[in-house]
């Protein structure tokens with residue numbers, strides 16, 4: 001997450017402060033911890049166990065806290081979520097063909113300004129399909145969309161779409 005923020009110019013002071021983030025696939029919590037330290041409110045969706053430092057995080061200055069939605073993304077309903085979601089993060093270890101429909105539903109409902117995603121190359125054949133995967137995302141994500149493989153990425157591509165007005 002730190003590398004994705006730096007690559008996107010989002011690591012500047014206060015750019016994430018007060019932003020409401022929905023992270024899909026949040027356990028054990030490295031990315032959430034980074035976002036919390038930048039002052040974001042994080043709603044993390046994962047059936048897995050979150051690190052206690054993430055669950056107990058509270059910054060009195062920024063008000064940043066973590067809210068665990070301990071469920072699979074497919075069972076997420078509107079009443080689980082805050083009225084406004086500024087940023088959607090996805091790091092679920094599922095194939096892009098499974099992740100993209102979830103993202104599309106959530107984007108159409110919440111209209112986030114920014115998405116930060118890892119698209120997992122769960123099978124070797126997907127590596128030649130990155131263009132198609134980005135094309136599917138372009139149908140519904142905010143612009144601009146950019147993609148790269150960051151040093152910390154393994155068999156995955158980092159995608160950042162949209163932006164925060166003040167950055």
Ligand SMILES: C[S@@+](CC[C@H](N)C(=O)[O-])C[C@H]1O[C@@H](n2cnc3c(N)ncnc32)[C@H](O)[C@@H]1O
Nearest residue numbers: 025026027028029030031046072073091092093
């Ligand atoms: C690479 S790990 C996430 C790492 C996490 N972002 C971090 O920084 O610590 C992938 C996560 O996706 C979660 N996941 C897989 N399928 C999911 C689903 N259908 N709904 C929610 N989370 C899911 C797994 O439980 C796993 O914790």
